[in-house]
Amino acid sequence: MSLIARFICLAWFFAGLTFAISVGMPGGYNIGGALIFLSSIGLIFIKPKWALLNKQDRLLFWTFFSFAISMFIAVAMDSMSIRELDKPSRFLVVLPVLVLLLNVTNRKEWLWYSVLFGAIFAFSMALHERVVLGDRRSGVGINEIMFGNTAMLLGLLSFAGAIYFYSQKRYAWMWLSIIGGFAGIGGSVLSGTRGGWVGLPFIGLFLFWQCRDLLGRKLLLSVFSVVILSLVTVVAVPQTGVQKRVNDAVSDITKYLDGSRRATSVGVRFDLWKSSVLIVKQAPIFGVGASQITPLRKELAADNLISKASSRFGHAHNEYFDALAKRGIVGLVFLLMVYLVPLKLFLNKLKEHKTDWRIRSYAIAGALIPMGYIDFSLTQGMLSHNIGVVMYAFPVVYFWAALRWAEREALEEEPMV
Incomplete structure (x- = not known):
């Protein structure tokens, strides 16, 4: 085997390393x-076998391609620096990776081992920062919000791994995956990232609903009870910081609504969202462009429509409002497309494969990625950070390729008629 061939065969290992x-x-x-x-x-x-790419593979391929091109056009229209192409370019970079993983020797299970390790590793580092270094919020060298949301995603994917291992009666790995799941959520808690907590109940219900037939009513009720008890404990224990962060959010909202103080963490976000709605009225179809956002926010602050603290931000801290203000309705449509098309593809697979858990587990994990980002994007510009783009585009492709391999294996095992 040539050196190039050996390197290509490590593709699934590199995919796991990402997590x-x-x-x-x-x-x-x-x-x-x-x-x-x-x-x-x-x-x-x-010579890749292009015939291996079916209609759904091509839909995912062209969705990512279209989103990247739409972002390139937006940068060109706004006369922004070429460095602004870096983040959307990841949606192009991942396209040959999709083709590769659909062709290369299958080692898809490495994804499950990697997500649980990544979640536990993240929690360990966050715990070290909080307990040993005494930091107020954990970030492990990156933005605390991005760290917390990514740790949360790793935890959710670990729970999907636990479902996979349970279905295969591999209980040791199942328990490790459960530990990874709680570790990922724990990393989010230690980061103090509230945005990721908002969607957790809804995503949790999705997980319970999808695996109700696998677990059975009695076990499902037991698992549900343990999860609820764990969450109540996390909120009740002051040392976790969850109670304080929730109370701070409630206080910020109250101060914003009564007008006593707008320059709080939540208040600034509200003003940023408000400013995006006001700004997009000037150019509703294509937006005003990223370069105009800060000057326009300063004008709004001068008119006392938003706080001065809000005027210094170039991002709305909400992916949807930000896309709307900068790229208009067209930009918002492309953003929704890059979230909803992969989600729909994975959900369709769940409907298609109702009993084969070797396939369903990968479909659940794949669906969790856009679901998580739809939630995270409510309070953070996920795709405005390198880690946000990488940890969306690449994992979607990884789990889609893994799912397609699982389908092939199931087809090969079908008895001849």
Whole structure:
């Protein structure tokens, strides 16, 4: 086997590495993505079977491609710096990775091992910062919000892994995955990132609903009770900081509504969202462009329509409002497309495969990624950060390719008629 072929065969290991060190070490998320992209260059030296890409694969491919091109056009229209192309370019970089993983030797189970390791690693580092270093919020060298949301995502994916291992009666790995699930949520708690907590009950209900037939009523009720008890404990114990963060949010909202103080964490976000609605009225179809956002916010602050504290931000701290103000209705449509098309693809697979848990587990994990980002994007510009783009585009492709491999295996095992 040639050196190039050996490197290509490590593709699934590199995919797993993306999760394993994503937030446990600063910049870790870039390493796995960079290595798997380099291995995808090997497609030049082999003959990929393009026939392996079905209609759904192509839909995912063109969705990511279209979103990237829409962002490139927005940057060009706004005369922004070429460096603004860096983040959306990841949606193009991941496309050969999709083709590669649909062709390369299957090692898809490495994804399950990697997400639980990544979640536990992230929690360990966050705990070290809070307990040993005495930091108020954990971030492990990156933005605390991005760290917390990514840790939450790793935890949710670990729970999907637990479902997979339970269905395969591999109970040791199941328990490790459960630990990884709670570790990921724990990392989010230690980061103090409230935005990720909002959607947790809804995503949890999705998980329970999808695996109700696998677990059975009695076990499902037991698991549900343990989860509720764990969440109540986390909120009740002051040392976790959850109670304080929730109380602070309630206080901020009250102060904003009664007008006594607008320059709070929540108040600034409300003003940023309000300013986005006011700004987009000037150019509703294509938006005003990223370069105009800060000057326009300063004008709104001068007119006392928003607080001065809000006027210094170039992002709305909400992906949807930000897309609307900068790129108009067209930009918002492309953003929704990049979230909803992958979600729909994975949900369709859940409907298609009602009993095969080797396939359903990967579909559940895949659906959790856009579901998580839809939630996270309510209070943070996830795709405005390198880690946010990488930990969305690449994991969606990884789990989609894994799901497609699982379908092939199931088809091969069907008895001949």
